[in-house]
Amino acid sequence: MGILHQEPLPLPDLRVTLEDTFLVFPSQETERKSIFLSNIDQVLNFDVQTVHFFPPHPDFPPSVVARKLQNALSEVLVPYSFLAGRLSLNKELGRLEIDCNSAGAGFVVASCQHSLDEIGDLVYPNPAFRQLIVQRLDKLGQHDQPLCIFQVTAFRCGGFAMGISTNHSTFDGLSFKMFLENLAAQAADKPLPIPPFNDRHLLAARSPPRVTFPHPELLKLKLPVGQDQAPPAFDCQEDDLDFQIFRLSSGEISSMKEKAKAGSSATGVKVTGFNVVTAHLWRCKALSCDTGNLDRESTVLYAVDIRQRLVPALPRSYTGNAVLTAYATAACRELEAGPLGRLVEMVAGGAARMTDEYARSAIDWGEMHKGFPRGEFLISSWWRLGFGAVEYPWGKPRYSCPVVYHRKDIILLFPDMDDDGVNVLVALPAKEMELFKTFFHKFLLLEN
Template sequence: MRTKFEMAALSPNPAMQDLKLTFQLSTLVFPAQQTDDHKTLFLSNIDQSLNFNVQILYFFSPNPDFPPDTVVTRLKLAVEKVLVPYDFMAGRLKWNHHSARLDLHCNAAGAGFMAASSTFSLDEIGDLVCPNPGFRQLVVQTLNNLEDEDQPLCVFQVTSFKCGGFAIGVSLNHILLDGLAGRMFLENLASQAFEDKPLAIIPCHNRRLLAARSPPLISFPHPELLKPQFPVLGRPVSGSEKELDFKVFKISSSDVNFLKAMVAKQAAADNATAVKITSFNVMAALIWRCRALSLCDVEGNKDRVFTMCYAVDLRSRLNPPLPPEYCGNAILPAYASAKCRDIEKWPLLKLVEMISEGIERLSDEYVKSAIDWLEINKGIPYGDCVLTSWLRLGLNEVVFPWGKSLYCCHVVNNLERLCWMFPYVDGVNILIQRPAEEMERFQFHLLNLIVA
């Protein structure tokens, strides 16, 4: 048995649930130049299925050249400028009864912009890696004085701390952008916060590149997609009403390498030389096993099938490939599925192999079949666990005039099936949000695997 391990589990700090904010500014901001406010942007079937908000949070150390008031002014101007090439982000979603689809009206109705201050310092908040529900206060999603149909699709917030440090929160409806497009948008936003920089990347707004075929042709089964009993398109995805625990599991690079070496040893013994033993595949297999076994412990049904879904970028998988600067959602879920009793007894190698096969399954024809399935069935991605990886997004590498962030993270929500994997200085962080009993069992199984 391995006795030295470096995994740590971080829980929210109860003392930091209320960050004691005072808001100085809550307003709409508009494109800096005239845009075509009668334009309607086509949304792909993938876009249509992702109607929920994602929150990104950047923390910055104090910078004497950029006090928080200056940051507010510069960022507000940057948002106004970037809303010209990204005019759809100042638009509003409207349900088209004729086509039974959401349309994105580029009507220049505005994006949200907030400025606030906290009575705490960054040091008093403590470890920024902790999955603190209080951080939701740093990424406001709605403006108080607007009706639901008038709410902006994206909101930007600057919050200053008494030490001179500050946070920038960005809330985006996922319909607008996927992770890679979001990274490109943030690079462009940062470029416009400088006084004399052009856009970092020219976005490609042609979402019809991912339109369904006519007529649609479903050539594969798609268990990773669900046709709901009642129509859900056009409605925001709602979170769980259960009380959830939030934890970040810090897996050190030595623990990741230990697991990869363990899988490589199993592969060598089985002469399974084709298995791709990447950090993502191994960590996804680890999460799959621990989530399946923890749910099995609670439900007591080892014959239950547990499906793991994980987002895969499609840009290079299509023929011809999408432009790298494609601006929209070019992701679909890969999946791996098995009974809990098999997930428990199989070696980790088998699970890694199935995770890898799920990614390889996403060929050009498979992707087009999935898009056509969504066209006919008006469904949504679905799995018992849905994993999103930020390992290669590089969100923490975005350079603003005031420098790179001290820390960049996702903000916890109540979408209990979702979990996230993101990098930290020496390893991988895993954010899990589950009911307390299941979270306890997840941690038990995770620890058992790492020290096995």
């Protein structure tokens, strides 16, 4: 229970050398067309990087893996033709779209002078892991950057890292996991297990748009859509923040769930691992602000998958972003005094609010106003996405994780390496971090 690491790792520089950089094109000709991006996709024009670590394999040294991945990527770029395209702004409509022009995905071959074991605990959010990702290709112009770039980095021991940078407008977490499964199948010369469904008009706004709910979780934009500036929400400097990882074991989470069930007066509340962890973190984060005003309201934001909440449901293989931001709001006094079960009810209620009509209203709100999520902080969960369960010809990853940027207003949930527990990354100013730690342990003792 508690903090995994308090000191920085001894390897701030992984001494990575880029050996080769090139473009990978679809293995056969694909149709030239424009891909419609939904209002959810529109506001996610930023890159997301993940790193997947693999131990040495006698039959698959890094050079062989790089060739197999290059070939598999070329094959998978046929059904995923938009990944070989480029983002463009349709000036007539004022919307971003993807030009499926077969301009190619990026591919980088690199080497590291350290062994995999020498780079430290893979769960630790080492800023040096950014060296395992290439975000842009310098030889290409600003408007010709690939939407997807792979980097295969060979370690001295024979292990390797597969770093992938994708523009978030292309995938959400679930559809990226399906992409990895399809990529792994192609690398093994097997058919696609989940052929992608690429038509994003299923999440188009209604005509005319109908906003039938208030949406306090959304903030109107003052900038025209497509303009390359950071969103006004969650725009905190990384400087002067302490960061810690807190681990909750599967046993602790189970105890929290039992405590929440016993303390809930509502019927039919979903007491899930995510809901109890979110409720616990919400309370700790809100109270750590130390404003002294217990009447202050705190709003926590978290993503909800809407695939099965829509009528009719989206196809399982839908490739776009199909998540919307749910929220829960309460006064700090209630968060401090309320039993865990009551807080879980509020978190679960935020997700239950996401019906077909609410989701359509939020999408239509985006059509009318353009905007971003608004709240005190966001919980971004990579816990159950299952990237580490993907089976490649060379086996499953030892660990898969995003490359993190420490942000006061975002708390990240990562899977644990050994059991079904969760690792929680928190970044706060030093004084707030001390308070957060105090509340984290205090309430955890009460909840177990």
